[in-house]
Amino acid sequence: MIWPYLTHLLILIGIYVILTVSLNLALGYTGLLNLGHVAFFGIGAYTSALLTKAGVPFLLAFIIAGIFASIFGYLLVLATRKLKGDYLALATLGFSFVIYSLMLNWTGLTRGPLGIPGIEKPSFFGLTISSTYSYLIFVAVICILSVFVIYRIVKSPFGRLLEATRDDEMGLRVLGKNTFKLKYKAMMISAFFAGIAGSLFAHYITYIDPSYFTIPEIILLLSIVIVGGIASIKGSIVSTFVILLIPEALRFLALSSSILGPARQVIYAMILLGILLLRPRGIFGRVDLE
Amino acid sequence: MTLKIKSIHKNFGGIKALDKCSLEIKKGKITAIIGPNGSGKTTLFNVISNIIKKDKGKTYFDGKDIARLEDFQISRLGISRTFQEVRLFRNLMIKDHLEIALSDSDEKLMQNLFKKKKYDVKKIKGILNLVGLNKSLDTFATDLSYGQRKLLDLAVAIAKPHTLLLLDEPVAGVNPMLRKDIKKILRELNKRGETILLIEHDMNFVMDLAEQIFVMDYGRIIAEGKPKAIQNNPKVLEAYLGD
């Protein structure tokens, strides 16, 4: 009984690690206060689900999910290029709403609130990933690859420019760097990984509807990144485990489900508050945003 | 290298920050802009680097009209500048500041994806020596004192490839000892052939440093000339006494 459940949790954690580490690339390393990450996740999920339903092979749909989210990442930076800080956060939140409404109201494409059932399990190179265990291995491979690539990016000279953009964009521009380019590249990479995480998610649970891509999800992702530490990949990974596992421990307390939901919210809130009070830079954070 | 500015106008609401402001500076010399607080000196720098859009007028660099270029493109033409408020990358180390400044372009993502950060330690140390900043290369900018930050800021501007150096109040808020040191640095740079345009609030600081001085008041250039002539110009004295 415990193993399938643990496998299930680990798959979700793997998907969330991709999501939070990629969010940290935009938010922590580049300083883009992005509340639209969940929209990229949703775009990836829907793109991959709809494409495979239309007969596109999984692997292709998976890649296109990332690329499609990435294009939206570019458009988002283009549309908000004059905005900073709180205004940027608001605009990107608006973007999340727009994508959510599209999922909800473009019923011809998305079936609206009915969602998309029967999304196929991934199959490629003649093998189908049908068991939960094999899905975990698949997610683990993609997760490790994603984290590795993002890690190399932030440690590279390019990553250094992203951090400089975060710390003082004007100061970097007068050194001859095109910060708009840097920002959209960072956002496109960040969105790409959120997009493929969406694909992984859709083909794992095999049913998606718009309610997966809403405000609570944004808050969860942000909490994980803040608790782990701005501009810390290790922090995002550890924090994803902590934040997703702690509430699960509640299940073993034999609480009724009417208490379980609220209790989980209270625990999240307490973790976030505790961290902000005791370690404002997060568990592994070294960077502070002005 | 030549910088030429013609009849610049810039209003902020009702304030005439720049009013028919013109100047031209000479290669290889130190030129100073002085004037009371609020006289438009910083605004003039911001118009040159196109951080603020002017209302009217022309800006030429090397005979080229630079009005339509973006700030980072103007920088790439060879104009390096500092700000009145020190601007550093607070979470980066000294060596990263200089390494960023030393290259004049964007690091390409794909070429750098699997590259480690490299440092031209010899060049970096050379520049830090020049400005006299004796701190470990691994020191974070937030861990520097105000004076050290001012020096790092100057070092970054020097490291960036340029033919013209614009310095906005390089000694503002700095103790008298460091003021002297910075003056020495500027003289040394000039000896090496640098062209420097510097803003200074304090008239005395530039008297034995600049060869040419422009005096601003209420957004206008009210006087220009050699330090001696400026010192005895009644209009200048009035602007400063009226301050």
Ligand SMILES: Nc1ncnc2c1ncn2[C@@H]1O[C@H](COP(=O)(O)OP(=O)(O)O)[C@@H](O)[C@H]1O
């Ligand atoms: N971004 C701005 N918005 C509004 N007013 C400004 C701005 N920048 C400068 N000013 C005003 O323009 C005038 C000139 O300022 P500034 O160029 O900073 O003077 P200085 O550098 O000579 O002290 C001042 O009255 C200042 O308040």
Ligand SMILES: [Mg+2]
């Ligand atoms: Mg000023």
